[in-house]
Amino acid sequence: MTKPDPTTDGRQALLAFLTTHDDDAGCGRTREVLDVYAEEILAGLDPADRWPGVAVHLRVCGPCADDLAGLLALA
Ligand SMILES: [Zn+2]
Numbered sequence: 001m002t003k004p005d006p007t008t009d010g011r012q013a014l015l016a017f018l019t020t021h022d023d024d025a026g027c028g029r030t031r032e033v034l035d036v037y038a039e040e041i042l043a044g045l046d047p048a049d050r051w052p053g054v055a056v057h058l059r060v061c062g063p064c065a066d067d068l069a070g071l072l073a074l075a
């Protein structure tokens with residue numbers, strides 16, 4: 001069995017973090033537009049076109065993704 005190289009893993013994780021962080025709209029901005037974001041999804045549109053930074057954030061932030069799921073579940 002080969003042990004995973006922690007150095008490589010750490011570097012890749014950091015790189016992934018830096019890459020996503022670059023475009024990440026953040027919690028504040030995401031919550032500002034989350035209502036409209038959910039409405040657009042429900043209307044069959046792709047809100048990621050309008051708010052790519054929010055789409056990125058929803059992929060990396062569990063609480064915001066949960067909020068969006070809650071809005072979609074209420075509709
Ligand atoms: Zn968030």
